[in-house]
Amino acid sequence: ARCASPFDLGFALGPRLNAAGRLEDMALGIECLITDDEGRAWAIAQELNDINLKRREIEADMQGTALLHLDDFEPADASTIAVFDDGWHQGVIGIVASRLKEKFYRPTITFAPAGDGWIKGSGRSIPGFHLRDALDLVSKKVPGLIDKFGGHAMAAGLSIRGDHFDTFAQAFEAVGRAWLTEAQLERVVETDGPLEDDFYSTQFIELLDSQVWGQGFAPPVFCDEFRVVSQRILKDKHLKLLLERNGRRYDAIWFGHTDALGDKARVAFRLDANEYNGVTKVQLLVEHAEPV
Known part of the structure; x- marks a missing residue:
């Protein structure tokens, strides 16, 4: 048997452990890692795989819906993306934000219902745009708009009232326009050049x-x-x-x-x-x- 590589951990094991926390119970993934019972570990691994397949289905459906919402979105006319759908799953919005960010190369926040009129957003950013600081500025410019937020430069989360979504989207876009230059909004692939x-x-x-x-x-x-x-x-x-x-x-x-x-x-x-x-x-x- 070969040793697990960083690719295996990042693209095979990671998503399956991660899916349990997104859709069901994180404890399942932890038990799979720490159990001494090989049979139990194998059974949990299969269950985690099934949960991950379900996560992929939900994600694909949400991504399709997101692209419908963004049907007339013109990247040239916008520096950010904010999108909400009342049928989305809170546990998967971060992955969808990441996919949209990769597709359009814009800081992206996707929102899902969080109950009692609240919506929860999860965002992913591009180099040069500190997402957590951007949310901090929005909260200062429009006091009371964001209930709570947190994160770092490349990923962040927040909660707002559902009927304040449009106000948030406009305020977020205003920060994007102020902070991002045209050059920063162009995707750059850095390489090590040709290989002999x-x-x-x-x-x-x-x-x-x-x-x-x-x-x-x-x-x-x-x-x-x-x-x-x-x-x-x-x-x-x-x-x-x-x-x-x-x-x-x-x-x-x-x-x-x-x-x-x-x-x-x-x-x-x-x-x-x-x-x-x-x-x-x-x-x-x-x-x-x-x-x-």
Whole structure:
């Protein structure tokens, strides 16, 4: 059995433990981690997986509703996003805010009902816009508007009265317009540049995987031009690619993206070792791509 990697912890284990706290009881995830009974751990793991599948369904439904709300949203005309739906689940609004922030590249707050006329918001931000400080300024400019709030630069939460949503959205947008420049509202993908042919290897990937990467010390992202040999959509939501450079071909995948690329593309990517039928091959995890 192989050791768990940071990717496994962040993208496999993490969301399943997290889903229990969002939809049901956080104690379930904690018990799964600390129990000495292997059978009990396996049973809880399966239950956590089922909860996470349910979370994904709820999230997909909420995201679809959010995009309907934002049907005429023009990013060029707005520096922030605030959206509310009375059918949304409090435990999932943060994830939806994160997805919308990634799609539109705007500080985003999504709201769900919290009972007795209150609504609860969860926000995600972009670099250069301190979300908690922005809420602090809104609360000072419009006293009594926000009941309570908290968080940090990139994520924050708050509670307001449901009938004050429009007032909040306008006040939040005013702070966004005052604080954010056009340059800050343009998504920038920072890369480590091209990679020499010999480094497209499982040995080099092992070397990268032996390091500890994280917030403020991200794993390297490389960038180069490739010929797009073939492309297809996987599971209705991912773009599976075969890319060629200097006579060598590489499998690649762009998660959460389905728009086709042209015959030639500039690709920003991370390296991944993908094992299939007992054979390990280099795979490119696409961060961003654009036609050349």
